Structure formats: C-alpha cells, structure tokens
Amino acid sequence: MIKLFRQMQPYYPLIGLILVLTFLQTMSELFLPTLMADIVDTGIAAGNIPYIWRIGSYMLLFAAVGMLCSIAASYFSAKVAIGFGRDLRSRVFAHVENFSLQEFDRIGTASLITRTTNDITQLQQVLTMMLRMMLMAPLMMLGGLIMAISKQGQLSLIFVVVIPVLGLAIFLIGRKGMPLFKQMQTRLDTLNMVIRENLTGIRVIRAFNRDRYENKRFDGASRGLADTAIKVNKLMALMMPVMMIVLNFSIIAIIGFGSVEISYGRMQVGDLMAFVQYATQILFSFLMLSVIFVMVPRASASATRINEVLDMQPDIVNPAQPKPLQxxxxxxxxxxxxxxxxxxxxxxxxxxxxxxxxxxxxxxxxxxxxxxxxxxxxxxxxxxxxxxxxxxxxxxxxxxxxxxxxxxxxxIGYVPQKALLFTGTIAENIRYGHESATEEEIAHAARIAQAEDFISEMPEGYNSEIAQGGSNVSGGQKQRLSIARALVRRPELxxxxxxxxxxxxxxxxxxxxxxxxxxxxxxxxxxxxxxxxxxxxxxxxxxxxxxxxxxxxxxxxxxxxxxxxxxxxxxxxxxxxx
Missing domain, CATH: 3.40.50.300 (P-loop containing nucleotide triphosphate hydrolases)
Structure with a gap:
C-alpha cells in the first residue's frame, strides 16, 4: 500500500494544507476542556458572571475554528483521495491496455474489473480516513496526555494500564482480520465472474432452460462472499464493545480516584471534569486508530492485488530500437x-x-x-x-x-471471429477503424461489406444507435459492420x-x-x-x-x-x- 501512496506527489501541497487544518482543529479541541475547567473553578465557584461570559465566548470561538478546520480538512481529504483513485484507475487501465492476451488469460477479465473498481475504491476510502485520522489521532492522544498530566499527574497513571490493553486488542483483531479480507476480495472476483457470464450468456441460459442452475451457481458465489463478510464483521464488531468497556471503566476509575483527590483538596471539580474529557479524547483517539486498523487490512489486500497488475510486465513489448516498416x-x-x-x-x-x-x-x-x-x-x-x-x-x-x-x-485490417461492436452509432463503429474517415468513406466501406441495405432501412441510417454488444442487430449484420470497420482503414493486410x-x-x-x-x-x-x-x-x-x-x-x-x-x-x- 505504501508503494502506491508514493505516487501522490501531485497532491503534496493539498496534503500539507490538510495537516495544518487538522493540527488547528486538534489544538482547538484540546483547549476546550481547559477553558471549561476555568469557567467551573473560577467563574461558577466565585459567581463571576463576566468571567463566565468572556471564557464562554472564547470557547465558542475555538469551537467555531475547530468546526471550520474540520469541514475544510474533510473536503480536501475527499478531493485528494478521489483524485488519487482517479489517477490510479487511469494508470491501471493504461497498463492493462498494454497486456498481451497471455496476461489477460493469467489474471482473468472478472478479476481485472474488480481490481480496477472495487479494490481502488477500498484504497480511496482508507486514504480519506488516514488523511483525517492518522495525524489527528496521535495529536489528540499526545495532547490529551500532556493536558491530563498537567491537571493531575498521579491520576494519569490510569493510562499506563488502559493504553496497552487497547493497543493489544487492536493488534490481535487486525492480525486475524487480514487473511479474511484477502479472501473476501477473491470471493468478490468469483461473484463478478459469475455475474458477467450470466449477463453475457443470457440467451444461452434461457435457450437451455438453465435459469435454476445459474441461480444456484450465483447463490453459491454470493453465499461464499456473504459468509466471509459475516466472519470479518463479527471479528471487527468486537472492536467497539472492547473500546467502550475500557472507556467506561476508565471514566469510573478516574471519577473514583478524582473524588478522593478533591476531598483532600489536591484537585478541583473543574480539573476533574477537564480530566474526564481529556481521557475521553485520548481513548477516542484510540478508537479512530482502531477504525483505521479495521480498514487498513482490506485496503492492504486490495493494494497487493493492484500492485500485482502494475508489476506484471507484458510478455510482448516493443523493441528497444524498432525498425521502420516500409x-x-x-x-x-x-x-x-x-x-x-x-x-x-x-x-x-x-x-x-x-x-x-x-x-x-x-x-x-x-x-x-x-x-x-x-x-x-x-x-x-x-x-x-x-x-x-x-x-x-x-x-x-x-x-x-x-x-x-x-x-x-x-x-492491418482485422475482423475477429466473434464480431464485436461498441455502444454508439453505426458511423462511430465503422469509424473505429479510421477515426478521421469521411462520410463518403464510411458509406463506401459499408457498401463493399454489403451492409448498406440494412443500414438504410434503419430509422436514422448511419446515426442509428448500436446497443451494448450489438444486441439490437443480427449476427450477420454485426459481421458486416465489423468488415466495414476493417475496410474503412484501407490497410495493406x-x-x-x-x-x-x-x-x-x-x-x-x-x-x-x-x-x-x-x-x-x-x-x-x-x-x-x-x-x-x-x-x-x-x-x-x-x-x-x-x-x-x-x-x-x-x-x-x-x-x-x-x-x-x-x-x-x-x-x-x-x-x-x-
């Protein structure tokens, strides 16, 4: 995954801006509990209403700054992730275009489609989360620890127990989830293959009355994906209960020990309230990291599959010094x-x-x-x-x-054994052989290919639309249009x-x-x-x-x-x- 993220140089300025915005958002959120403690300990305790209004206005200001920074960081994060996904998808597609038929046979069409769509989408999603949380979570955790220690150092020893427990839970769940995520993508390949074969072969399926068989085949592939997804989700569902149990017990411990400190006059009520909020921020920063760790294994599996495509070099390449063909x-x-x-x-x-x-x-x-x-x-x-x-x-x-x-x-003017037409007009399909062909050249090629008669009978002639795969013309008509596409090229062979x-x-x-x-x-x-x-x-x-x-x-x-x-x-x- 890191190998793919190294291709993000064009987005470095935006990423820098996101980091600045995230830093400002985190600092504003970390400062709010301290202001609240001041209101409680200095304003409310002393009945100082002007002080409450002044500090309260500061809290509103910091909250507004944090909100604006959060909105802007989310917007730019989405922009970077979607742009990276677009560039990577284009790169994969361009690379696949250079494959010989051997590489297509090796990977499989269904798998290539999944890798170009679903796998890259997984990377987009985890990149968005990482841009927002990868900096914010450590900053929040470190800043929260510093602020909590400044309020009450001895009470902060609770985190010495809590943080390792959470870290171990995240590690164990993530390690067990990685192979399941890889299996999930493989099963998605199988499901896509079954769907693709069903859609392209629907005529044969109905002609041989094999609808029930294909339904069972689809159900089997779908069930395989669903069972794997259920296993993954059951595993990842443990994350939130573990986090909340640890969080709640931590707050109970903080309030219990904090009340003792207050009774001995070593801590004020406002500081305890701020400490509880900092503890919540620290633990929720771990929750953010856990969300990333949930998504990273699947994204890592997807990145591996994408790298397999990008690292696969075509067996058929151009010579280092090609000869001119005269x-x-x-x-x-x-x-x-x-x-x-x-x-x-x-x-x-x-x-x-x-x-x-x-x-x-x-x-x-x-x-x-x-x-x-x-x-x-x-x-x-x-x-x-x-x-x-x-x-x-x-x-x-x-x-x-x-x-x-x-x-x-x-x-070369090549007419394949299986006539293939593209979505578009008849003229566009013929012009596929020679993109700058004139209308006269298109008509001449159609006339030689014996396609002129049926084209003239269509409502819009050469501007008539061809459906996907040429499903609205007969087999013979598809062959004649394919021949016209080769003829308009006027090749030597x-x-x-x-x-x-x-x-x-x-x-x-x-x-x-x-x-x-x-x-x-x-x-x-x-x-x-x-x-x-x-x-x-x-x-x-x-x-x-x-x-x-x-x-x-x-x-x-x-x-x-x-x-x-x-x-x-x-x-x-x-x-x-x-």
Missing part, C-alpha cells in the same frame, strides 16, 4: 511465415508446428481446417496478440518482433478470421466479389470453415492438428491433399465437386 513496391510478398511453432502457456503440445507459407500482395490466401486445427491461433500471431515460440513472421521482409506494435497494427460464417451464401458470394475489386493492392488472409468461401482463393492453406496438410489452389489440393478432399466431400455434393 513497403517496397518491388517486394510482392507482404506476409511470410518461416517455420513458425507456437505453444500456449502451460500447454504440453504446440498449437502450431512448423508453419511456413507466403501471402502475396493482390492475392487472397485462405486458411481452412477442422475445429481446433489452429486457424485462429495462426492469425492471432500476426498482430502480435501472442508471440511465436520459434520461427519468424515477416511483414515486408521484417520480423514483426523488430517492429513497433502500433506501426505493425496500423497496416486484411485478416478475416472466419468472418463470413453468419452470412448466407448469396451475401457471402457478393461480399467476396466486392472484396476482390477493393483489395487489388492489398494482401487478404481469410480464415473460413466453408469450402464455398475459399474455393476461389489464389492460395489455400489446409491445417490439420496445427500442421500444414497442403498448400495450393482448390484444384491442386483436390489432387494432392487427402485432408482437403475430406473437408470438401463433407460440405459439397458430387455434382458441386465436379
């Missing part, structure tokens, strides 16, 4: 795989093994194969979502690991990762014909399940269990590749094959 018009090969092998982290068998091929400018290179053959894995290596385990991937003759990631991805699966055969054929005319100067890499989608490709790569089982045109593969013939025969009739 397109040579004499170089026809845009993309080259040179003996590429790839393992997923922790996997025993490679997902891809000894993959070598070239994709040329102006040509369509199709990749086909059975489920789990490695098609999507192969195209995910090109934008460096993952890095190869061995071998090389070259773009225009340069190893992609020697290029700036942003420079590499600027040359197009990657279509099974992006035509939701299209009917007629739309598929029209789209491929339009793409042929649009991408004459670009390289197209097309992953597909359907033979009809790849049959006209200039080059077809057949994958089987992570290895290349054949490369060539449709007719060449029909003669040379048994795997390709099996795929074709499973999808086309004998007349269509002939």
């Amino acid at each position: 397109q040579d018009s004499r170089q026809p090969v845009t993309l080259k795989f040179d003996d590429v092998t790839f393992h997923y982290p922790g996997a025993e068998q490679p997902a891809l093994e000894h993959i070598s091929f070239e994709a040329r400018r102006g040509e369509v290179t199709a990749i086909i194969g059975g489920t789990g053959s490695g098609k999507s894995t192969l195209v995910n290596l090109i934008p460096r979502f993952y890095d190869v385990s061995s071998g090389r991937i070259e773009v225009h003759g340069t190893d992609i690991r020697e290029l700036e990631q942003s420079a590499l991805r600027e040359r 197009y990657i279509f990762d099974d992006s035509f699966s939701a299209l009917d055969f007629k739309t598929d054929a029209r789209l491929r014909a339009a793409l042929r005319e649009e991408t004459t100067e670009a390289t197209v890499l097309m992953v597909a399940q359907r033979v009809s989608t790849v049959i006209d490709a200039d080059q077809i790569i057949v994958l089987d269990e992570g290895r290349i089982a054949g490369i060539g045109t449709h007719h060449e593969l029909m003669d040379s590749s048994e795997v390709y013939r099996q795929i074709v025969s499973s999808q086309l009739s004998e007349e269509e094959i002939a």
Whole structure:
C-alpha cells in the first residue's frame, strides 16, 4: 500500500494544507476542556458572571475554528483521495491496455474489473480516513496526555494500564482480520465472474432452460462472499464493545480516584471534569486508530492485488530500437511465415508446428481446417496478440518482433471471429477503424461489406444507435459492420478470421466479389470453415492438428491433399465437386 501512496506527489501541497487544518482543529479541541475547567473553578465557584461570559465566548470561538478546520480538512481529504483513485484507475487501465492476451488469460477479465473498481475504491476510502485520522489521532492522544498530566499527574497513571490493553486488542483483531479480507476480495472476483457470464450468456441460459442452475451457481458465489463478510464483521464488531468497556471503566476509575483527590483538596471539580474529557479524547483517539486498523487490512489486500497488475510486465513489448516498416513496391510478398511453432502457456503440445507459407500482395490466401486445427491461433500471431515460440513472421521482409506494435497494427485490417461492436452509432463503429474517415468513406466501406441495405432501412441510417454488444442487430449484420470497420482503414493486410460464417451464401458470394475489386493492392488472409468461401482463393492453406496438410489452389489440393478432399466431400455434393 505504501508503494502506491508514493505516487501522490501531485497532491503534496493539498496534503500539507490538510495537516495544518487538522493540527488547528486538534489544538482547538484540546483547549476546550481547559477553558471549561476555568469557567467551573473560577467563574461558577466565585459567581463571576463576566468571567463566565468572556471564557464562554472564547470557547465558542475555538469551537467555531475547530468546526471550520474540520469541514475544510474533510473536503480536501475527499478531493485528494478521489483524485488519487482517479489517477490510479487511469494508470491501471493504461497498463492493462498494454497486456498481451497471455496476461489477460493469467489474471482473468472478472478479476481485472474488480481490481480496477472495487479494490481502488477500498484504497480511496482508507486514504480519506488516514488523511483525517492518522495525524489527528496521535495529536489528540499526545495532547490529551500532556493536558491530563498537567491537571493531575498521579491520576494519569490510569493510562499506563488502559493504553496497552487497547493497543493489544487492536493488534490481535487486525492480525486475524487480514487473511479474511484477502479472501473476501477473491470471493468478490468469483461473484463478478459469475455475474458477467450470466449477463453475457443470457440467451444461452434461457435457450437451455438453465435459469435454476445459474441461480444456484450465483447463490453459491454470493453465499461464499456473504459468509466471509459475516466472519470479518463479527471479528471487527468486537472492536467497539472492547473500546467502550475500557472507556467506561476508565471514566469510573478516574471519577473514583478524582473524588478522593478533591476531598483532600489536591484537585478541583473543574480539573476533574477537564480530566474526564481529556481521557475521553485520548481513548477516542484510540478508537479512530482502531477504525483505521479495521480498514487498513482490506485496503492492504486490495493494494497487493493492484500492485500485482502494475508489476506484471507484458510478455510482448516493443523493441528497444524498432525498425521502420516500409513497403517496397518491388517486394510482392507482404506476409511470410518461416517455420513458425507456437505453444500456449502451460500447454504440453504446440498449437502450431512448423508453419511456413507466403501471402502475396493482390492475392487472397485462405486458411481452412477442422475445429481446433489452429486457424485462429495462426492469425492471432500476426498482430502480435501472442508471440511465436520459434520461427519468424515477416511483414515486408521484417520480423514483426523488430517492429513497433502500433506501426505493425496500423497496416492491418482485422475482423475477429466473434464480431464485436461498441455502444454508439453505426458511423462511430465503422469509424473505429479510421477515426478521421469521411462520410463518403464510411458509406463506401459499408457498401463493399454489403451492409448498406440494412443500414438504410434503419430509422436514422448511419446515426442509428448500436446497443451494448450489438444486441439490437443480427449476427450477420454485426459481421458486416465489423468488415466495414476493417475496410474503412484501407490497410495493406486484411485478416478475416472466419468472418463470413453468419452470412448466407448469396451475401457471402457478393461480399467476396466486392472484396476482390477493393483489395487489388492489398494482401487478404481469410480464415473460413466453408469450402464455398475459399474455393476461389489464389492460395489455400489446409491445417490439420496445427500442421500444414497442403498448400495450393482448390484444384491442386483436390489432387494432392487427402485432408482437403475430406473437408470438401463433407460440405459439397458430387455434382458441386465436379
């Protein structure tokens, strides 16, 4: 937690102001019991009304100063804590944006969401408490001790017993609460994961009538969090009774011994009243510290989780001296795989093994194969979502690991297997591929992607709103908008990762014909399940269990590749094959 709080340099001036205000508030509160003692011993005892009014006005003045300082300190404390939370959240988000898919797989999306929201909120809350109480509590305790001793030194020996007892109670409760707070955050991760899966998979849940099962699953995760929270709260609930018992017995002892001192004339009534108030202030300063100790374990657990994210360095980074990516018009090969092998982290068998091929400018290179053959894995290596385990991937003759990631991805128009749209208008979703695209360029990309017809039928055309996740458009419409988003970019390399699966055969054929005319100067890499989608490709790569089982045109593969013939025969009739 201290490591994170070191990032608060921009707020040092405000923190200094908070400390000054807290000091003034504490001093004013410490001075009030002494003034009250003077009123009782000098004013009331002697019947000196002017003295009572004068000292009473001082008390009102000090009370007003303390109140104003308290309000101002609370305001600036909240401002610092919220500002720190905002900066830390931005820092975590920016750091996570640099993660490769390996880091996302390692931590988990649900956990990353919890760490960016709930964990940082825990730190904000404890920071607010620390700014207000971390200085005020020690000052109040030390000042109260000094003032109490000045009133009656012997009576102050009560604190020699009381303070260690309170300190030990706070320590024992805090030490036992720390592992429970860590467990609580982990269970919150699990609950968030269950909620996220339920919300995103609601169609599947209802289609398979699994509502009861998911309710039980949610109840289990919720119950786990609730049980841990109950344990923590039971433990922390001991704090207040212990504090109040010690406080009440201390006051009983003070009044008992103080009355004896008064009877012998060694102490005045006003001093005893002031002493009781100082004792209350001292013990309540311990109560403030106990509140901090209640919150610090959970905040410390949250800080550890946040530091895990910030300390995690992406496996895929930019080179120290990146090479410029320049397109040579004499170089026809845009993309080259040179003996590429790839393992997923922790996997025993490679997902891809000894993959070598070239994709040329102006040509369509199709990749086909059975489920789990490695098609999507192969195209995910090109934008460096993952890095190869061995071998090389070259773009225009340069190893992609020697290029700036942003420079590499600027040359790629990527359409993922699962079409993803963002909340906003259709135009904004298409412009996501090229933020400065004109309306004419957006319309042209939509026309090539065969999306113009359904867009024109929508009430506001290109200004029609897309709901979260694109839930108000069909699967085929989402795919066509995703394709338009890549087309508006006008990249040198197009990657279509099974992006035509939701299209009917007629739309598929029209789209491929339009793409042929649009991408004459670009390289197209097309992953597909359907033979009809790849049959006209200039080059077809057949994958089987992570290895290349054949490369060539449709007719060449029909003669040379048994795997390709099996795929074709499973999808086309004998007349269509002939």
